[in-house]
Amino acid sequence: MNDWISGILHAVDVTVIYYFFFLNGIYLLLSLVAFREIYQHLLRNIYGGFESLAHSPLTPPVSIVVPAYNEEVCIGLTANNLLHLDYMRYEVIIVNDGSTDRTLEELRRQFRLVPAPTPPETSLKTSPVRAVYRSELHHNLIVVDKDNGGKADALNAGLALARHPFFCSIDADAVLEHDALQRVIRPIMESPVRVIGVGGIIRVSNGCRVEKGRITKIDLSLSPLPVFQVVEYFRAFLCGRTGFSRFNALLIVSGAFAVFERDLVLAIGGYRKETVGEDMDLVTRLHAYMREHDLHDYRIDFVPDPVCWTEVPSSLRVLSRQRRRWQKGLLEVLSENTRLLFNPRYRGLGLFAYPFFLIFEGWGIVLEVLGYIVFLLGWWFNALEPDFMLAFLAVAILCGTMLSLTGVLLGEMTPRSYPKARQWLRLIAYAVIENFGYRQLISVLRLLGTLDFIRRRGEWGRMERRGMAEQR
Amino acid sequence: MQSSILSWFSVLAAPACAQFPPGVVLDDAHFRSSLLFVLYASLCLFWIVITLFVYMLIFRIYHSLRSAYREKRKELFRQGVELTLLEEPLEKVMDAFRPRRPGDLDISQEVLLEAACHLKGPPFDMLRETAYRLGFMEENLRSLRSRSRHRRGRAMEALGILRSSQAIVSLLDILDHEALDLQLTALRALAAINDPVVLPYFMRICDRLPPALLPRLISLMLEFGSAAHPHVRELLIRHANRFSSRSYAEALKEIAQGLERTL
Numbered sequence: 184m185n186d187w188i189s190g191i192l193h194a195v196d197v198t199v200i201y202y203f204f205f206l207n208g209i210y211l212l213l214s215l216v217a218f219r220e221i222y223q224h225l226l227r228n229i230y231g232g233f234e235s236l237a238h239s240p241l242t243p244p245v246s247i248v249v250p251a252y253n254e255e256v257c258i259g260l261t262a263n264n265l266l267h268l269d270y271m272r273y274e275v276i277i278v279n280d281g282s283t284d285r286t287l288e289e290l291r292r293q294f295r296l297v298p299a300p301t302p303p304e305t306s307l308k309t310s311p312v313r314a315v316y317r318s319e320l321h322h323n324l325i326v327v328d329k330d331n332g333g334k335a336d337a338l339n340a341g342l343a344l345a346r347h348p349f350f351c352s353i354d355a356d357a358v359l360e361h362d363a364l365q366r367v368i369r370p371i372m373e374s375p376v377r378v379i380g381v382g383g384i385i386r387v388s389n390g391c392r393v394e395k396g397r398i399t400k401i402d403l404s405l406s407p408l409p410v411f412q413v414v415e416y417f418r419a420f421l422c423g424r425t426g427f428s429r430f431n432a433l434l435i436v437s438g439a440f441a442v443f444e445r446d447l448v449l450a451i452g453g454y455r456k457e458t459v460g461e462d463m464d465l466v467t468r469l470h471a472y473m474r475e476h477d478l479h480d481y482r483i484d485f486v487p488d489p490v491c492w493t494e495v496p497s498s499l500r501v502l503s504r505q506r507r508r509w510q511k512g513l514l515e516v517l518s519e520n521t522r523l524l525f526n527p528r529y530r531g532l533g534l535f536a537y538p539f540f541l542i543f544e545g546w547g548i549v550l551e552v553l554g555y556i557v558f559l560l561g562w563w564f565n566a567l568e569p570d571f572m573l574a575f576l577a578v579a580i581l582c583g584t585m586l587s588l589t590g591v592l593l594g595e596m597t598p599r600s601y602p603k604a605r606q607w608l609r610l611i612a613y614a615v616i617e618n619f620g621y622r623q624l625i626s627v628l629r630l631l632g633t634l635d636f637i638r639r640r641g642e643w644g645r646m647e648r649r650g651m652a653e654q655r
Numbered sequence: 656m657q658s659s660i661l662s663w664f665s666v667l668a669a670p671a672c673a674q675f676p677p678g679v680v681l682d683d684a685h686f687r688s689s690l691l692f693v694l695y696a697s698l699c700l701f702w703i704v705i706t707l708f709v710y711m712l713i714f715r716i717y718h719s720l721r722s723a724y725r726e727k728r729k730e731l732f733r734q735g736v737e738l739t740l741l742e743e744p745l746e747k748v749m750d751a752f753r754p755r756r757p758g759d760l761d762i763s764q765e766v767l768l769e770a771a772c773h774l775k776g777p778p779f780d781m782l783r784e785t786a787y788r789l790g791f792m793e794e795n796l797r798s799l800r801s802r803s804r805h806r807r808g809r810a811m812e813a814l815g816i817l818r819s820s821q822a823i824v825s826l827l828d829i830l831d832h833e834a835l836d837l838q839l840t841a842l843r844a845l846a847a848i849n850d851p852v853v854l855p856y857f858m859r860i861c862d863r864l865p866p867a868l869l870p871r872l873i874s875l876m877l878e879f880g881s882a883a884h885p886h887v888r889e890l891l892i893r894h895a896n897r898f899s900s901r902s903y904a905e906a907l908k909e910i911a912q913g914l915e916r917t918l
Contacts (some may be wrong), residue, residue: 225803226805226808227808227836229805229808229809230805230808230809230811230812230840239871239874239875239877240874240877241870241871241873241874241877241910242874242912249756256903372870372871372874373836373839373868373871374867374868375864375865375867375868376865376867377867378867483815571693573698574693575693577697577700578693578696578697578700579702581697581700581701581703581704582700583702585703585704585705585707588704588707588708588711589707591711592707592710592711592714595714595715596714604715607711609716611708613710638768
């Protein structure tokens with residue numbers, strides 16, 4: 184019996200160790216690639232001349248779609264922020280997704296909305312649209328009032344109304360930099376291949392001062408939870424996504440801020456309502472569509488410039504809901520697209536990105552938590568050598584710290600970094616501390632998300648916003 | 656295989672191992688190989704983390720000192736912009752922009768270029784003349800042959816902002832042998848210089864540009880004003896089937912209609 188138990192423990196032990204080395208090895212490689220990419224990108228920015236794009240007649244106009252559900256606290260400021268971007272031609276479409284609070288009334292009050300003709304039906308099926316409004320103050324502001332149908336449904340309703348060749352999805356609590364559209368449209372205008380989608384880095388706005396819909400002072404939140412997420416966002420966006428983008432194998436472009444070719448999104452049927460990971464789902468289906476139609480000369484790009492700021496959860500309850508939802512969404516998308524796995528037809532996506540996400544980001548979490556359990560069991564049954572255990576723990580912590588520090592360093596290199604030494608030292612401290620509790624917490628939440636996926640349970644939940652007005 | 660990895664790690668971990676007390680020897684006699692591997696890995700990682708931290712510290716200190724110094728020096732040269740706006744004599748403006756210390760050339764030029772981007776008419780002409788007399792143009796023309804591609808890119812941008820007609824030949828030359836992103840920078844600079852004599856070269860380059868870049872090329876050509884209209888029309892007719900994306904269809908249609916009216 185004892186042999187049997189120790190055999191299992193040993194097998195899990197070896198699997199976890201291999202898993203660990205592969206995962207961290209890939210992250211390390213992606214970080215190195217990202218480091219080079221960001222460095223080159225920043226140098227190119229000096230003579231990039233992207234400002235000239237804003238005034239060119241051929242710079243593609245953009246429709247900004249903002250799904251809003253119970254966003255009365257921040258919708259006015261977000262709309263104002265979006266209406267004052269430095270870009271030549273764009274429209275803002277706010278979709279009130281059956282809010283039960285005063286979201287629509289706030290918009291009516293601030294922007295003098297008047298009824299506009301409801302557009303003819305398109306191929307995208309959405310929940311019934313109650314009314315469409317136009318602003319008397321801003322010619323490019325449209326508000327859609329519709330029955331509740333979820334974020335994907337609201338985005339589809341906005342997409343159906345969008346007139347311009349590119350559309351940009353933005354979260355209702357996001358604060359955009361004034362030149363955000365110029366920065367993300369640049370790869371579309373200046374890439375030698377067709378760029379069908381671009382995402383930007385999402386920065387954490389908790390703790391920052393927001394005045395009139397603009398970030399005027401960059402600071403860290405006093406509460407520890409958002410600061411852990413700052414480190415995490417730096418690591419995920421600057422190391423991971425920049426690295427994947429280099430190989431045109433980006434599977435996720437954050438729905439908080441992303442630009443896509445409208446016709447293509449319509450061609451694949453818009454956002455799918457069946458998943459809570461609608462942003463990742465869209466990107467994966469766009470990749471698949473292009474490859475399946477033999478349109479190999481295309482890119483989905485990632486811009487490491489800070490373009491969008493968003494409020495992250497500052498309570499455990501909201502963080503838990505968010506992470507469970509992300510994990511469930513990830514697994515839903517992965518299970519819907521199994522044809523991509525090791526399929527050479529999809530090139531980097533099928534041979535590298537999809538397997539990586541499936542093995543490490545998707546189901547790897549089970550192994551990770553199993554590793555923790557086996558670690559404790561092994562220690563309890565005295566089946567692990569204490570010296571080996573401690574040494575391995577040291578490697579794990581140091582590896583995690585190194586990756587996080589790389590993320591912080593890359594964040595430091597990009598514009599709009601944290602200006603004070605105190606903030607920077609705090610980020611470094613959190614890059615170390617996160618290995619002692621926060622990472623394990625996230626692992627547990629992801630495991631719960633995996634269980635939600637298995638049980639087909641879960642919903643969007645509600646994000647509690649402090650509101651940008653309060654951050655002044 | 657395993658021993659070769661271990662020996663590789665032991666080289667990397669050598670500085671860390673040197674910290675062990677003299678009596679401690681790390682070999683297979685004391686440790687099994689997997690433990691040794693993990694131990695070496697942790698020591699290597701430890702040093703990488705320390706190095707990263709130190710690098711970040713140096714990076715941050717260097718940047719804050721550098722930006723503080725540059726900002727201070729820039730303040731000095733900004734007087735030159737004020738004198739330009741006050742329409743003071745050229746000699747006074749030149750004196751204000753004249754580099755005083757090693758490294759000032761770059762800072763002075765940066766201030767001048769920042770101002771030149773936003774000025775037109777006589778103040779711009781004054782700044783351009785200043786740049787010419789202080790040797791900024793020559794310096795940038797020399798930099799076009801620099802080994803650093805970013806330096807070449809910056810020089811192209813500067814020559815474009817200063818509308819240096821002397822740079823046209825060098826910039827056209829660049830179109831034949833530079834990488835695509837620098838070709839675009841050169842085209843932007845040529846469009847900023849705005850001498851219609853280069854338009855046939857724009858037409859020539861569009862044959863070898865990837866189709867995705869044609870809209871960008873057209874937008875640069877439109878900066879030349881009515882002189883470019885016949886060329887743009889020809890380009891639109893000649894390359895109608897090369898526009899890969901329908902995203903530009905509406906804008907191109909608008910431009911084509913506008914051209915029909917002007918021609």
